[in-house]
Each structure stands twice: as C-alpha cells, then as structure tokens.
Amino acid sequence: MDSGRIVIVGAGQGGFQAAASLRQEGFIGEITLIGDEAGLPYQRPPLSKAYLKTGVADELELRPAAFFDANAITLVHGLRIDTIDREAREAVAGETRFPYDHLVIATGTRNLRPPIAGLEHTVDLRTLADAARLRDLLAAPRRVAVIGGGFIGLEFAAVARTLGHDVTVAEAAPRLMARVVSPELSQRFLAMHQGMGTDVRLGQPVARVREGAIVLADGSEIAADLVLLAAGVRPNSELAEAAGLAVANGVVVDAQLATADPAISALGDCAVFPDPRTGRPVRLESVQAAVDHARAIARRLVKGVADPYAAVPWFWSDQADWKLQIAGLATPEDTAVGREDGAVLRFDGDRLTAVETINDARTHMQARRLMATDVPLTRETLAASDYDLGPLMKAARGR
Numbered sequence: 001m002d003s004g005r006i007v008i009v010g011a012g013q014g015g016f017q018a019a020a021s022l023r024q025e026g027f028i029g030e031i032t033l034i035g036d037e038a039g040l041p042y043q044r045p046p047l048s049k050a051y052l053k054t055g056v057a058d059e060l061e062l063r064p065a066a067f068f069d070a071n072a073i074t075l076v077h078g079l080r081i082d083t084i085d086r087e088a089r090e091a092v093a094g095e096t097r098f099p100y101d102h103l104v105i106a107t108g109t110r111n112l113r114p115p116i117a118g119l120e121h122t123v124d125l126r127t128l129a130d131a132a133r134l135r136d137l138l139a140a141p142r143r144v145a146v147i148g149g150g151f152i153g154l155e156f157a158a159v160a161r162t163l164g165h166d167v168t169v170a171e172a173a174p175r176l177m178a179r180v181v182s183p184e185l186s187q188r189f190l191a192m193h194q195g196m197g198t199d200v201r202l203g204q205p206v207a208r209v210r211e212g213a214i215v216l217a218d219g220s221e222i223a224a225d226l227v228l229l230a231a232g233v234r235p236n237s238e239l240a241e242a243a244g245l246a247v248a249n250g251v252v253v254d255a256q257l258a259t260a261d262p263a264i265s266a267l268g269d270c271a272v273f274p275d276p277r278t279g280r281p282v283r284l285e286s287v288q289a290a291v292d293h294a295r296a297i298a299r300r301l302v303k304g305v306a307d308p309y310a311a312v313p314w315f316w317s318d319q320a321d322w323k324l325q326i327a328g329l330a331t332p333e334d335t336a337v338g339r340e341d342g343a344v345l346r347f348d349g350d351r352l353t354a355v356e357t358i359n360d361a362r363t364h365m366q367a368r369r370l371m372a373t374d375v376p377l378t379r380e381t382l383a384a385s386d387y388d389l390g391p392l393m394k395a396a397r398g399r
C-alpha cells in the first residue's frame with residue numbers, strides 16, 4: 001500500500017521510526033502517530049547517562065517539530081489509546097476514534113513492579129519526566145539505593161557515584177546483568193563499580209522499602225533517601241490482548257512483524273517475534289530492534305517486501321567510562337570464551353551466539369558484520385583463528 005491511513009500507537013523510538021520510514025519508502029497516505037507522553041518523541045538511552053549530568057532535554061528529541069510538519073505526520077501527544085476496535089478498524093481514545101487501514105502497535109514497556117512492600121517510596125527511570133525528577137533529587141547529596149543490577153540500574157549507579165553520592169546496588173541474582181552478559185563480564189563490571197566505591201549486594205532480593213531505607217532478604221537495612229526501582233520491565237501488551245490478539249510476554253508477531261490480523265503489526269520492546277537464528281520467540285529491549293523493526297514494517301507495507309526480519313541484534317550500555325557492546329544474542333546458559341584482549345565470545349553448543357566487548361568498537365563491528373554473513377561461526381572455526389574475527393572477515397569478503 002502506498003496510500004490510505006496508517007495509525008501508530010506509541011510515539012517512542014520505534015513508533016517515530018515507523019512514521020519516518022513510511023515516508024522514506026514513499027507512503028503518500030495519512031500517518032497519525034499517537035503517544036501518551038507529552039512533547040516530541042525522544043530517545044531514552046541518554047536518560048540514564050548524559051542527561052542526568054547535563055539536563056539538556058532538547059538534545060533528546062528524535063526530530064524537531066518542523067520535521068513532522070514537513071513530512072505530514074500528524075503527531076498526537078499526551079493521548080492514551082485505550083481500545084483497538086478491530087472490526088471498525090479504529091484506535092480509540094475515549095470519544096476520539098482514529099480510523100486506520102493499518103495499525104502499528106509500538107507501545108513499548110513499563111517498569112516491572114515486583115511484589116515488594118513500600119514501592120511507593122521508590123522512583124522510576126523510564127521517561128523524560130522520571131529522569132528530570134531524578135536530576136532534581138540528585139542536586140543535593142544523597143544516599144542512593146538502586147534495586148536491580150541490570151543496565152539501567154548500573155548506568156544510574158555509575159552517574160550517581162560520579163556525582164559524589166553514596167550508592168548501593170541490590171541485585172537479587174548472584175551476578176550483575178545476569179540475563180544479558182557472561183559471568184566474566186559480570187565479574188569485571190562488579191569490580192569496576194566496587195572500585196568506584198559503590199556497595200554492591202548480590203544474591204540479595206529487596207524484601208521491602210520504607211521511608212529512608214531498603215531492607216534486604218537477610219534482614220539487613222541500607223539507609224537511603226533516594227531509591228531507584230530498576231528491576232526490569234513489562235511489555236505494554238494489554239491493548240493488543242484486549243483486542244483479541246495473541247500475547248505471550250509481548251504482542252506475538254510473525255517473522256514479518258505482522259500479527260494474526262493482517263491490518264495490525266507490532267514492533268520494538270512490546271513485540272515478540274521468532275528469533276531468525278533459533279526460531280525461539282524473543283522480545284528485545286533495544287533501540288536497534290525498535291528501529292530495524294520499524295524499517296522492516298515500512299518496507300513491507302509500502303513496497304511489499306516481506307523478507308523475514310533477520311537483523312543481527314546489538315546492545316550497548318555506558319557505565320562510567322566503560323562502553324559495553326554486545327553483538328548477537330546469548331542466553332545466560334551459553335558458554336563463554338574470553339580472549340586475551342578482553343572480548344568474550346558466547347556459544348550455544350558449537351554455535352557463536354554473541355560477542356561482548358568493553359571499549360572495543362572494532363571487534364564489536366567485526367562481530368556484527370560477520371554475524372550478518374553466512375560464514376559458519378562455529379567454535380571450531382573460531383578456535384582455529386584463536387578467536388580472532390579478522391581472518392573470518394577476510395573469508396567473508398572473498399565469498
């Protein structure tokens with residue numbers, strides 16, 4: 001289709017990209033981008049990094065207001081879609097109905113609220129409004145406690161520590177970032193954060209939070225006048241579920257990012273799609289996935305290109321002056337081979353699943369390029385080059 005009405009619900013990274021890519025692909029119909037947050041679509045990654053230090057919000061905007069006018073994208077902000085009427089093909093917000101020929105669900109995630117008493121004493125870090133509030137709170141010296149030793153909790157901890165606050169991180173798992181990195185990297189990041197003076201408590205679920213302290217499972221109390229809740233996220237898939245679409249830890253889509261309803265696609269943090277390498281359902285929380293999904297949907301809708309989505313996933317996290325980059329997707333069970341220069345290769349059996357690096361953009365880019373080729377990346381072939389990706393890159397170019 002190159003005309004008609006496309007409605008996008010959720011004006012975050014992926015929703016914005018879908019609107020922009022539809023125009024780039026030549027869509028000449030109506031595009032309506034609806035988001036429940038105030039203001040222009042913005043990028044979230046700096047919220048736990050540079051923004052906490054600089055407070056410059058304009059730099060976060062994905063595009064200025066003029067872009068939306070110039071591209072005839074109707075941006076509706078501060079409005080929450082509460083129903084999808086599939087029969088009438090309308091997205092509904094109270095009395096207002098937005099008719100569509102195609103609907104893109106790009107509703108992202110929200111903070112997971114584990115069953116811990118006293119969460120009303122915690123603050124979130126998901127939106128620009130959250131980050132602005134945290135910045136204000138960090139203006140005075142604080143005892144900061146962070147619930148969750150994942151990317152966002154650790155990025156925040158690093159900034160808070162750099163700004164001179166006392167920081168404790170409480171992580172329920174026995175190691176940091178356990179879901180996404182190898183034990184080797186967990187250990188290195190633990191040492192780095194401890195070296196900065198952060199008190200890291202591992203294997204310690206937070207039992208409750210009270211005014212002025214968090215209480216750990218072993219009964220120990222940590223005084224804190226600022227408690228960040230960073231214990232993971234949940235997909236915003238209720239809208240899809242209520243409309244009768246399949247939902248399983250996110251909105252279920254096929255390899256083309258289409259739901260079972262041919263008039264509805266889903267993308268980004270809220271979408272569960274078949275991992276092109278394993279066929280297993282996967283939901284990725286990354287800018288790359290949201291952007292690449294959006295581009296793929298735009299190509300399919302406008303040009304009819306229905307190739308299965310197959311982009312190599314990649315992730316990054318900035319903690320103090322360490323840039324962690326991951327090419328590929330590993331599970332916590334995958335084995336790890338550490339190279340002398342610090343890069344870590346993960347394997348599922350014989351198959352390379354991910355390459356983890358710290359401050360090593362070259363290896364990261366090599367891994368991303370290589371994983372996008374059909375060069376067999378087995379433990380054997382990699383061991384033969386001493387886990388150096390360079391020779392395999394040459395082989396890939398020669399194919």
Ligand SMILES: Cc1cc2nc3c(=O)[nH]c(=O)nc-3n(C[C@H](O)[C@H](O)[C@H](O)COP(=O)(O)OP(=O)(O)OC[C@H]3O[C@@H](n4cnc5c(N)ncnc54)[C@H](O)[C@@H]3O)c2cc1C
Pocket residue numbers: 009010011012013014015034035036037043044045046047048079080081082106107108109125126127152236239267268269270284285286287288290315316317318
């Ligand atoms: C603090 C922080 C740091 C991060 N750092 C990184 C990083 O370093 N690297 C990285 O790759 N990723 C990072 N991420 C993750 C990244 O921001 C997300 O993966 C990305 O934004 C996903 O895009 P999305 O469009 O799927 O969802 P979002 O960008 O979250 O957008 C979804 C939007 O939909 C809105 N919405 C939900 N329901 C409705 C409704 N019913 N009606 C209207 N609007 C609705 C939401 O309010 C939200 O604005 C970070 C996220 C956070 C919060």
